[in-house]
Amino acid sequence: xxxxxxxxxxxxxxxxxxxxxxxxxxxxxxxxxxxxxxxxxxxxxxxxxxxxxxxxxxxxxxxxxxxxxxxxxxxxxxxxxxxxxxxxxxxxxxxxxxxxxxxxxxxxxxxxxxxxxxxxxxxxxxxxxxxxxxxxxxxxxxxxxxxxxxxxxxxxxxxxxxxxxxxxxxxxxxxxxxxxxxxxxxxxxxxxxxxxxxxxxxxxxxxxxxxxxxxxxxxxxxxxxxxxxxxxxxxxxxxxxxxxxxxxxxxxxxxxxxxxxxxxxxxxxxxxxxxxxxxxxxxxxxxxxxxxxxxxxxxxxxxxxxxxxxxxxxxxxxxxxxxxxxxxxxxxxxxxxxxxxxxxxxxxxxxxxxxxxxxxxxxxxxxxxxxxxxxxxxxxxxxxxxxxxxxxxxxxxxxxxxxxxxxxxxxxxxxxxxxxxxxxxxxxxxxxxxxxxxxxxxxxxxxxxxxxxxxxxxxxxxxxxxxxxxxxxxxxxxxxxxxxxxxxxxxxxxxxxxxxxxxxxxxxxxxxxxxxxxxxxxxxxxxxxxxxxxxxxxxxxxxxxxxxxxxxxxxxxxxxxxxxxxxxxxxxxxxxxxxxxxxxxxxxxxxxxxxxxxxxxxxxxxxxxxxxxxxxxxxxxxxxxxxxxxxxxxxxxxxxxxxxxxxxxxxxxxxxxxxxxxx
Numbered sequence: 001x002x003x004x005x006x007x008x009x010x011x012x013x014x015x016x017x018x019x020x021x022x023x024x025x026x027x028x029x030x031x032x033x034x035x036x037x038x039x040x041x042x043x044x045x046x047x048x049x050x051x052x053x054x055x056x057x058x059x060x061x062x063x064x065x066x067x068x069x070x071x072x073x074x075x076x077x078x079x080x081x082x083x084x085x086x087x088x089x090x091x092x093x094x095x096x097x098x099x100x101x102x103x104x105x106x107x108x109x110x111x112x113x114x115x116x117x118x119x120x121x122x123x124x125x126x127x128x129x130x131x132x133x134x135x136x137x138x139x140x141x142x143x144x145x146x147x148x149x150x151x152x153x154x155x156x157x158x159x160x161x162x163x164x165x166x167x168x169x170x171x172x173x174x175x176x177x178x179x180x181x182x183x184x185x186x187x188x189x190x191x192x193x194x195x196x197x198x199x200x201x202x203x204x205x206x207x208x209x210x211x212x213x214x215x216x217x218x219x220x221x222x223x224x225x226x227x228x229x230x231x232x233x234x235x236x237x238x239x240x241x242x243x244x245x246x247x248x249x250x251x252x253x254x255x256x257x258x259x260x261x262x263x264x265x266x267x268x269x270x271x272x273x274x275x276x277x278x279x280x281x282x283x284x285x286x287x288x289x290x291x292x293x294x295x296x297x298x299x300x301x302x303x304x305x306x307x308x309x310x311x312x313x314x315x316x317x318x319x320x321x322x323x324x325x326x327x328x329x330x331x332x333x334x335x336x337x338x339x340x341x342x343x344x345x346x347x348x349x350x351x352x353x354x355x356x357x358x359x360x361x362x363x364x365x366x367x368x369x370x371x372x373x374x375x376x377x378x379x380x381x382x383x384x385x386x387x388x389x390x391x392x393x394x395x396x397x398x399x400x401x402x403x404x405x406x407x408x409x410x411x412x413x414x415x416x417x418x419x420x421x422x423x424x425x426x427x428x429x430x431x432x433x434x435x436x437x438x439x440x441x442x443x444x445x446x447x448x449x450x451x452x453x454x455x456x457x458x459x460x461x462x463x464x465x466x467x468x469x470x471x472x473x474x475x476x477x478x479x480x481x482x483x484x485x486x487x488x489x490x491x492x493x494x495x496x497x498x499x500x501x502x503x504x505x506x507x508x509x510x511x512x513x514x515x516x517x518x519x520x521x522x523x524x525x526x527x528x529x530x531x532x533x534x535x536x537x538x539x540x541x542x543x544x545x546x547x548x549x550x551x552x553x554x555x556x557x558x559x560x561x562x563x564x565x566x567x568x569x570x571x572x573x574x575x576x577x578x579x580x581x582x583x584x585x586x587x588x589x590x591x592x593x594x595x596x597x598x599x600x601x602x603x604x605x606x607x608x609x610x611x612x613x614x615x616x617x618x619x620x621x622x623x624x625x626x627x628x629x630x631x632x633x634x635x636x637x638x639x640x641x642x643x644x645x646x647x648x649x650x651x652x653x654x655x656x657x658x659x660x661x662x663x
Contacts, residue, residue, distance in 0.1 A: 003031070003032055004029040004030060004031055004032075004049055005029065005030060005031075005032060005034075006026060006028075006029060006030075007025055007028055007029075007030060007034075011030075011034070011036050012025050014036045015036055015039060015042075018036070018039060018040045018041070019040055019041040019042075020039060020040070020041065020042045020043070020044070021042075021043050021044070022043075022044040022045070023044065023045040023046070025044075027044075027046065027047045027048065028044050028047075028048050028050070029047070029048070029049045029050070030049070030050045030051075031050065031051050031052050031081070033052055034050060034051075034052060035052065035053060037053075037068075038053040038066055038067060038068025038069070038070075039053075039068060039069045039070075040068075040069070040070045040071070041070060041071045041072075042069045042070070042071075042072050042073070042074065043072075043073040043074070043091075044074055044075075045073075045074075045075045045076075046075045046076035046077075046093075047076055048074050048075075048076070048077050048078075048079075049077070049078040049079060050069075050079050051079055051080045051081035051082070051083065051099070052081045052082065053066070053067040053068045053069075053081075053082060053083070054067065054081070054082055055067045055081075055082035055100065057084055057102055065084060065086075066084075067082045067083055067084045068084060068085075068086075069083075069084075069085050069086075070085070070086045070087070071086060071087050071088070072085045072086065072087070072088040072091075072092065073088060073090065073091035073092070074091070074092050074093075075091055075092070075093040075094070076093055076094045076095075076176070077092055077093070077094070077095050077096070077097065078095075078096040078097070079097050080097060080098045080099035080100075080101070080181065081099045081100070082099055082100050083097055083099070083100065083101045083102075083103070084101070084102050084103065084104065085097075085101075085103045085104075086103070086104045086105070087104060087105045087106075088103070088106050088107075088108075088109070089105075089106070089107045089108070090107055090108040091108060091109075091110070092106075092108075092109045092110070093109070093110045093111065093112075094110065094111040094112075094175060094176045094177065095109060095110075095111065095176060095177045095178070095179060096176060096177070096178045096179070097178075097179045098178070098179060098180050098181035098182075098183075098198065099181045099182070100181055100182045101179055101180075101181065101182065101183045101184070101185075102183075102184045102185070102186070103179075103184075103185045103186075104185075104186050104187070105186060105187045105188075106185055106186075106187075106188045106189075106191065107188070107189045107190055108189075108190050108191070108192070109177075109179075109185070109191040109192075109194075110191070110192055110193075111174075111175060111176055111177040111192075111193055112192060112193060113175060114173055114174070114175050115173065115174065115175070115177070115193035115210065116169045116172060116173045116210075117172065117173075117177070117193060117194060117195040117210065117211060117212045118136065118194075118210055118211035118212045118231055118232050118233045119135075119136070119137045119138060119165075119168065119169040119172055119173075119212065119233070120135045120136070120137065120165055120166060120169035121135065121136050121210070121231040121232075121233075121248055122134075122135055122248075123135075123136055123248050123249070123250065123265050123266070123267060124248075124265045124281055125145075125149055125265060125266065125267055125281055125282070125283050126149060126281055126282075126283055126299055126300070126301060126325040127281065127299065127325055128265065128280065128281045128299065128315070131152065132149045132150070132152060132325075134148045134149050134250075134267060135148075135162060135165045135166070135169075136233050136250040136267070137165050137168055137169060137233070137535075138172070138212055138214055138233060139409060139535065139539070140233070140250055140267075140409070141269075141409045141410050141411070141539065141542065142252070142267075142269040142270070142285050142286060142303075142409075142410045142510070142511035142512050142513070143410070143411060143510040143511060143512070143513045143542050144161075144535075144538060144539075144542075145250075145267050145269075145283065145511070146283075146285075146510045146511045147161070147510070147520075147524070148161055148162075149283060149301075150301075151524065154524060154528065156528040157524050157527055157528050160527050160528060160530070161527065164533075164534065164535050164538075165535070168535055177193065177194060177195050177196075178195050178196070179195075179196045180196055180197045180198030180199065180200065180215065180216075181198045181199070182198055182199045182217070183196055183197075183198060183199065183200045183201070183202075183215070184200070184201045184202070184203065185202045185203070186201075186202070186203040186204070187203055187204045188202050188203065188204065188205045188206075188208075189205065189206045189207050190206075190207045190208070190209065191208045191209075192207075192208070192209045192210070193209060193210045193211075194208045194209070194210070194211050194212065194213065195211075195212045195213070196212075196213045196215065197212075197213055197214050197215035197216050197221065197236070198215060198216055198217060199215050199216060199217050199220040200213050200215035200220060200221045200222075200223070201220065201221075201222050201223070201224075202223045203223075203224060203225075204224060204225040204226065205223050205224065205225070205226065205227040205228075205229075206226050206227060206228050207228050207229070207230070208223070208227070208228075208229045208230075208232075209229070209230045209231070210230060210231050210232075211229055211230070211231065211232035211233060211234065212232075212233050212234070213234045214233065214234060214235050214236050215236060216236055216405065218236070218404050218405050218406060219236035219237035219253065219254070219403065219404045219405035220236075220237070221234055221235075221236060221237065221238050221239075221240075222238075222239045222240070222241060223240050223241065224239070224240070224241025224242060224258075225241060225242055225243060226242070226243040227240050227241060227242075227243065227244050227245070227246075228244075228245045228246075228247075229245075229246045229247075229249075230246075230247045230248070231247060231248045231249075232246050232247075232248070232249050232250070232251065233249075233250050233251065234251045235250075235251060235252050235253040235254075235255070235409065236253050236254075236403075236404075236405040236407075237253050237254035237402060237403055237404055237405055238251050238252070238253065238254060238255045238256070238257070239255070239256045239257070239258065240255075240257045240258070241257075241258045242258045242259045242260065243259075243260045244257045244258055244259070244260065244261045244262070244263075244274075245261075245262040245263070246262075246263050246264070246266075247263070247264040247265070248264055248265045248266075249263050249264065249265070249266050249267070249268065250266075250267045250268065250269075251268050252267075252268055252269035252270045252271075252272060252286070252409065252410060253269075253270045253271075253403045253405055253408065253409055253410065254270060254271050254401075254402040254403045254404075255268050255269075255270070255271065255272045255273070255274075256272070256273045256274070256275075257272075257274045257275075258274075258275050259275040259276045260275075260276055260293075261274045261275055261276060261277060261278070261279070262278050262279070263278070263279040263280070263282075264279075264280060264281075265280065265281045266279045266280070266281060266282045266283075266284065267282070267283050267284065268282075268284045268288070269284060269285050269286050269288075269303075269409075269410050269511065269512070270286045270287075270401075270403060270408070270409070270410040270412065270512075271286055271287050271400060271401055271402060271403070272284050272286070272287065272288045272289065273288075273289045273290075273291065274288075274289075274290050274291075275290070275291045275292075276291065276292055276293040276295070277290050277291075277292055277293060277294065277295035277296060277297070277307075278295070278296045278297070278298075279296075279297045279298070280296070280297070280298040280299065281298060281299045281315075282297045282298065282299065282300055282301070282302065283300070283301040283302070283511070284297070284302055284303070284305075285301070285302060285303025285304070285330070285511035285512055286303055286304065286410050286412050286511070286512045287303065287304045287305075287397055287400070287412075288302045288303060288304070288305045288307075289305065289306050289307065290305075290307040290311070291307075291309075292307070292308070292309035292310065292311075293309075294309055294310040295307050295308070295309060295310060295311045295312070296311070296312045296313070297311070297313070298312075298313050298314065298315055299313065299315035299324065299325045299326065299342060300313055300325065300326045300327065300328060300342070301325070301326070301327045301328070301511075302328045302332070303329075303330045303331075303509075303511050303512060304330045304331040304332075304397060305328055305331075305332055305333070305334070306332075306333045306334075307333075307334050308333065308334050308335045308336040308337075308338060309336045309337070310336050310337040310338070311334040311335075311336075311337075311338050311339075312338070312339045312340075313326060313339065313340045313341070313342055314339075314341055314342065315342045324342035324343045325342055325343060326340060326342040326343055326344045326345065326346075327345045327346070327363070328340075328345075328346040328350075328352075329345070329346060329347055329348040329349075329350075329363060329366070329509070330348050330349070330509055330512075331348055331349035331416070332346055332347075332348070332349060332350045332351070332352065333350075333351050333352070334351075334352045335351065335352065335353045335354075337355075338352045338353060338354060338355070338356075339354075339355040339356065340352065340356050341356065341357045341358075341359065342359075343359055344356065344359050344360055344361065345360075345361040345362065345363045346362055346363070346370065347362040347363045347364065347365045347366040347367075347368055347424065348363075348366040348367070348420075348421055348424065348509075349366050349367045349384050349416070349421070350362065350365075350366065350367065350368045350369065350370060350384060351368075351369045351370070351384060351387075352370045353369065353370065353371045353372065354370075354371055354372025354373070355372050355375075356370060356372055356377045357375070358376070358377050358450040358451070359450055360377050360379070360449050360450040360451045361449045361450075362379055362381075362449060362451065363424070364424050364427045364428055364431060365379060365381040365382070365424070365428050365431075365448075365461075366382075366384075366421050366424045366425060366428070367381075367382050367383070367384035367385045367421075367425075367464075367468070368380055368381045368382060368383065368384060368461075369383050369384065370451070376452055377450065377451045377452065378451065378452050378453070378454070378457075379448065379451035379452065379453050379457070380453075380454075380457045380460075380461075381428060381432065381453065381457065381458070381461035381464075381465070382425075382428070382460065382461035382464035382465045382468070383457070383460065383461070383464065385464045385465075385467070385468050385591060385594075386464065386591065386594035397414050398414050410511075410512050410513075411512060411513040411542055411543065411545075411546040412512040412513070413512065413513060413514040413546070413549060415514070417468060417471065417472040417475070418472075418507070418514050418553065419503070419507040419514070419516075419553055419556040419557070420507045420508065420509050420514045422468070422469060422472045422473075422560070423506060423507060425465040425468055425469055426465075426469060426560075426564070428461070428465055429462060429465050429466065429469075431448065432446075432453075432458050432461055432462055432465075433462070435448060435453070435458065436458065441455075442455075443455060446458055466587075467587040467590055467591050468587075468591070469564065470583050470584055470586075470587035471584065471587045471588050471591060472557070473557055473560060473561050473564065473565075473580075473584075474580060474581065474583065474584020474585075474587065474588070475584070475588075476553065476554055476557035476558075476561070477496075477557070477561065477577075477580060477581070477584070478581065478584065478650060479554075480495060480496055480554060481495060481496075481577075481657075481658075482650075485657070486657065486658075489572075489573065489574055492572075492574075492577065492658070493569065493570060493571070493572060496558065496569050496572070498551070498554055498555040498558050499551050499554070499555075500548065500551045500552060500555055501555065502516060502518075502519055502548065502551075502552045502555060503516050503551070503552030503553065503554070503555030503556040504516070504518075504555060504556060504559055505517060505518050505556075506518075507556070508520060510542075513542060513545065513546055514549065515545040515546075515549070515552070516552060516556070519545060519552075523538070523541050561580075565580065567580075574658045577658050578655050578658055581655050581658075582655070585647065585648060588647045589647065589648065592647075
């Protein structure tokens with residue numbers, strides 16, 4: 001905006017002739033090249049600053065409207081250049097409105113007293129009755145929220161984090177709001193104590209109170225029809241529309257909350273998609289999806305979840321109220337009409353089918369099926385490793401990352417096999433072998449954490465987990481030796497030496513960010529001892545861990561290769577490397593062949609039921625292939641075949657290089 005000045009007496013006279021009034025014309029300040037032509041029927045009170053009105057807006061359908069003020073009441077407002085404000089039914093008060101905004105047919109836009117605009121709102125996540133409150137703020141990440149919600153056994157840490165967030169909140173608290181440049185607010189009811197970033201669109205919404213819409217040019221936010229939002233923060237790139245209701249919620253980057261979805265006391269992080277159903281006190285990590293009317297997610301922690309229609313959980317047993325919580329680890333699915341009675345914990349990449357009342361904990365059995373039979377929970381460990389759906393999910397998540405904001409709040413590791421899941425598989429193998437030794441190898445049923453495991457399932461799990469462990473450790477070894485010419489075996493051993501000391505021991509999944517637990521413990525200690533004294537420093541730590549992932553992964557894998565295969569990598573021979581690569585090759589190809597067979601089921605005669613509705617078997621097949629494509633041409637099937645070819649060649653190429661080093 002140019003420099004500002006007072007209105008000239010002749011300008012005041014023109015404005016009055018155009019139906020304008022002011023409490024005190026001396027408090028109306030304008031830019032040097034101000035023009036009175038585009039201001040009609042406006043009531044001014046308090047101090048109002050006006051820019052220039054030179055731009056014309058072209059609306060959908062080709063209608064043109066010149067910037068200006070028409071039929072509006074403004075109180076204590078600062079307006080940038082080329083703004084259109086038209087038909088405010090009540091008033092706009094205590095706002096700084098940036099350049100090129102278009103505001104039409106709104107009821108009231110007001111900041112009433114001091115406001116933190118949704119920052120430091122306490123969200124009672126996981127436990128509705130309190131105890132795990134997460135104070136939301138503009139830059140909240142899934143990793144930070146995980147620590148605040150789940151590390152309650154470290155009261156000094158929680159107290160310090162709450163202090164830091166309160167400090168940030170104090171800095172953004174004000175008695176005036178901001179509406180960013182190029183924002184459109186149309187046909188909307190009440191906007192009270194809300195900051196709106198640039199390039200946002202708010203149209204046909206009902207009520208927004210005490211919140212922030214963190215829109216920007218790279219990732220605009222859309223708030224649509226009949227939305228009610230209270231005590232909220234909406235992050236960049238998000239869409240909240242179609243009568244969605246959010247109360248005390250954090251909506252992460254590029255989330256979609258639409259079609260009558262209602263949520264309260266919930267944290268929804270990057271790329272979540274929620275329609276039709278309901279969420280209550282949930283921690284929805286990245287890529288949590290619930291699309292169906294009858295689905296209720298309650299008092300649970302999820303990430304990369306796909307909730308089937310009618311998925312439901314309950315968090316009280318009619319004794320002390322809704323105090324129970326559950327954790328469904330990353331990448332899991334619930335089938336239609338599935339039910340889990342909290343407390344319970346479901347291992348990573350698992351499938352939950354049926355109704356489960358027995359409070360099982362399968363966190364050490366990833367890639368499993370939980371199936372209800374005769375009111376009992378049957379656990380089929382490891383079987384999801386050969387499921388085509390699991391692999392397809394892993395491939396689609398990176399492609400479905402809709403974030404366009406260069407400043408990404410959540411750090412997401414998409415790896416299906418990582419130290420986090422492999423450590424659990426190693427534990428699972430030990431548990432299953434212990435069960436065999438304890439009960440006997442011929443027992444028909446084994447009991448584990450309120451679940452039942454069939455003998456055949458246990459035998460199968462040992463084989464599948466073994467193949468996955470070989471695949472991961474072999475992948476790590478091959479990646480380390482890839483594309484490097486070696487003169488002798490000593491150079492190979494040198495190449496295998498880890499480049500960082502970080503990475504040994506247990507790993508954790510901070511709702512998307514996978515890192516060693518000792519590194520997280522170090523961060524927590526530094527926060528408690530005030531070595532880290534800003535939210536930005538915590539964020540830098542998380543980014544550093546994410547960037548260092550593959551180096552730390554190798555440090556972990558190096559140690560595990562030595563333990564698991566009982567080899568000394570400092571003195572490993574060419575023969576032993578070739579043996580490990582052959583083992584890796586057979587495991588990778590074996591798992592891929594299982595995926596190939598699983599995909600084949602999708603093209604069986606049973607799957608063709610309902611195709612070729614009035615025709616013969618031949619026509620049924622032709623109709624199926626027209627719609628679904630032929631099996632061999634299916635993109636996933638061709639990708640599996642290509643994967644087998646590439647991995648075989650990769651293994652053979654390394655074996656060829658290492659064989660030259662044999663003495």
